[in-house]
Amino acid sequence: MEKKQDNLYVSTLARGLKILRAFDESHVSLSLTDLVARTGLEKSAVQRMAHTLHLEGMLERDPNTRRFHPSHAWLQLAYAYYWSDPVIASALPKLIEFSHANGETINLAQMSGDHIIYSLRLPNHRTHFASSIVGRRLPALNTAAGRVMLSTRSDAEISEACASWPVVQRTPKTLTDRAEIGNSIRAARQDGFCITRDQMLLNEISLSAPVKGTDGVAHTAVQISISAIAVNEDEVVEKFLRPLLDTTAGILG
Amino acid sequence: MEKKQDNLYVSTLARGLKILRAFDESHVSLSLTDLVARTGLEKSAVQRMAHTLHLEGMLERDPNTRRFHPSHAWLQLAYAYYWSDPVIASALPKLIEFSHANGETINLAQMSGDHIIYSLRLPNHRTHFASSIVGRRLPALNTAAGRVMLSTRSDAEISEACASWPVVQRTPKTLTDRAEIGNSIRAARQDGFCITRDQMLLNEISLSAPVKGTDGVAHTAVQISISAIAVNEDEVVEKFLRPLLDTTAGILG
DNA sequence: ACCTTAAGTATTAAATAATAATACATACAG
DNA sequence: CTGTATGTATTATTATTTAATACTTAAGGT
Numbered sequence: 001m002e003k004k005q006d007n008l009y010v011s012t013l014a015r016g017l018k019i020l021r022a023f024d025e026s027h028v029s030l031s032l033t034d035l036v037a038r039t040g041l042e043k044s045a046v047q048r049m050a051h052t053l054h055l056e057g058m059l060e061r062d063p064n065t066r067r068f069h070p071s072h073a074w075l076q077l078a079y080a081y082y083w084s085d086p087v088i089a090s091a092l093p094k095l096i097e098f099s100h101a102n103g104e105t106i107n108l109a110q111m112s113g114d115h116i117i118y119s120l121r122l123p124n125h126r127t128h129f130a131s132s133i134v135g136r137r138l139p140a141l142n143t144a145a146g147r148v149m150l151s152t153r154s155d156a157e158i159s160e161a162c163a164s165w166p167v168v169q170r171t172p173k174t175l176t177d178r179a180e181i182g183n184s185i186r187a188a189r190q191d192g193f194c195i196t197r198d199q200m201l202l203n204e205i206s207l208s209a210p211v212k213g214t215d216g217v218a219h220t221a222v223q224i225s226i227s228a229i230a231v232n233e234d235e236v237v238e239k240f241l242r243p244l245l246d247t248t249a250g251i252l253g
Numbered sequence: 254m255e256k257k258q259d260n261l262y263v264s265t266l267a268r269g270l271k272i273l274r275a276f277d278e279s280h281v282s283l284s285l286t287d288l289v290a291r292t293g294l295e296k297s298a299v300q301r302m303a304h305t306l307h308l309e310g311m312l313e314r315d316p317n318t319r320r321f322h323p324s325h326a327w328l329q330l331a332y333a334y335y336w337s338d339p340v341i342a343s344a345l346p347k348l349i350e351f352s353h354a355n356g357e358t359i360n361l362a363q364m365s366g367d368h369i370i371y372s373l374r375l376p377n378h379r380t381h382f383a384s385s386i387v388g389r390r391l392p393a394l395n396t397a398a399g400r401v402m403l404s405t406r407s408d409a410e411i412s413e414a415c416a417s418w419p420v421v422q423r424t425p426k427t428l429t430d431r432a433e434i435g436n437s438i439r440a441a442r443q444d445g446f447c448i449t450r451d452q453m454l455l456n457e458i459s460l461s462a463p464v465k466g467t468d469g470v471a472h473t474a475v476q477i478s479i480s481a482i483a484v485n486e487d488e489v490v491e492k493f494l495r496p497l498l499d500t501t502a503g504i505l506g
Numbered sequence: 507a508c509c510t511t512a513a514g515t516a517t518t519a520a521a522t523a524a525t526a527a528t529a530c531a532t533a534c535a536g
Numbered sequence: 537c538t539g540t541a542t543g544t545a546t547t548a549t550t551a552t553t554t555a556a557t558a559c560t561t562a563a564g565g566t
Binding site: 081 | 261262263265266267268269273276277278279281282300302305306308309311322323324325327328331335336337338341349353363370371372373375378380385386387388389390
Binding site: 007010011012031032033043047066 | 512514
């Protein structure tokens with residue numbers, strides 16, 4: 001990624017982006033040397049890039065600790081994204097409707113390569129823990145939303161994905177057997193939904209339905225998260241599948 | 254901004270950022286020539302920057318129209334921001350609580366220079382219109398949240414802000430008289446809240462309370478939006494001020 | 507309080523890597 | 537089908553970035 005046979009490629013810009021991407025969920029504040037370590041860039045390169053990003057308002061700098069943080073500008077970019085994606089505008093009112101009618105946490109997920117990314121979330125009142133997951137990426141094969149979206153693709157694509165896409169063990173019960181994941185996806189194709197349990201979080205049931213485009217393929221899915229303490233999978237399907245499908249039906253993929 | 258007496262400033266990176274910032278609410282998809290027009294950069298500069306951003310996954314390119322769009326990476330940056338800001342984690346559960354108890358749209362706003370930026374929103378079921386406002390920036394003086402945050406600052410700062418910060422007329426009823434805005438801010442200091450009407454949107458009442466830090470100054474505020482069709486300002490204060498103050502009290506500024 | 511080490515900041519010569527000009531190709535419209 | 541506009545490709549030139557290093561400030565241990 002550093003050197004390409006491409007005379008339009010501006011490596012300086014790529015280096016600057018690398019700085020931005022060094023920040024994530026578990027790296028919320030980075031010093032100059034942290035950035036050097038995380039990006040693999042030269043010390044002086046990091047110095048110049050971070051300095052420029054700071055002047056341009058893309059990085060906050062704590063004058064005491066001299067550490068860098070993401071700035072509000074990062075939210076502004078998300079704002080631009082939201083307006084650029086017509087699915088968001090179509091989905092939001094439907095999700096609000098569902099959330100109020102059913103009182104459960106509901107998310108919009110989109111396919112992003114071999115991951116899903118959450119693009120909207122309406123948390124319910126039982127969501128005690130601070131859970132900003134908008135913008136979070138998860139391996140598609142590990143998630144109900146990813147599988148249900150995959151299930152709308154061709155057999156060849158499904159096989160290919162099951163064979164090569166990443167699978168990450170997040171809980172002791174995470175399904176890592178690729179054949180079984182394949183079965184789950186093919187079941188989802190039959191059922192029109194996918195339900196998982198304990199995959200990313202213990203005691204979490206996840207039910208997802210696809211938002212299909214005109215070609216029948218889904219790049220978007222709606223997903224709800226339910227605590228498995230009180231109910232089992234069958235009860236979740238029983239209770240929430242119908243309203244969930246009503247919700248997806250109202251969204252223009 | 255193009256040329257600085259600063260040998261650490263990497264202008265190439267700044268040019269690349271300019272491309273990203275060319276996208277907003279009303280510019281969701283830009284062609285190469287659009288980008289040239291909006292950024293003021295050379296055609297070939299835009300070509301190289303956009304190309305690089307595309308390869309780096311920061312810009313989507315429609316193969317048919319050859320237009321560029323924001324990519325999912327823009328959401329990912331927002332995700333990193335969320336985790337970097339401790340106020341978000343503190344505020345989110347409180348906002349959820351309020352939203353469920355009161356059923357009204359509630360937002361978190363933060364001061365960002367002379368603007369406010371919305372960093373969280375929980376829409377209510379009456380929010381028909383697609384309203385993703387997270388990341389939206391508005392002139393602080395025009396908003397209840399901005400005024401109530403300002404009201405926690407010194408008189409000197411308030412005067413300075415009233416004199417020099419931007420004021421934008423968004424509706425026929427938007428308050429543009431700077432003296433009156435000053436009065437509104439000083440009233441907010443006495444009251445501990447600020448209420449406005451018809452400022453950014455007609456028939457919208459906005460009630461906001463500050464989240465003060467240990468020094469008594471607020472960089473954050475909570476704000477609710479209520480339709481003025483059914484109720485008037487007094488009724489809004491009567492009904493929602495107490496729960497709103499309870500909410501802000503629970504947030505660590 | 508001092509010394510030692512690490513981290514951050516500033517400077518500069520060298521040359522790479524970005525630039526801008528322009529030519530070429532493709533799409534679009536009348 | 538022709539003309540115009542928009543997007544793509546190429547290249548010589550040099551301005552800009554680079555990397556090395558010196559300097560300064562902060563942090564940590566005894």
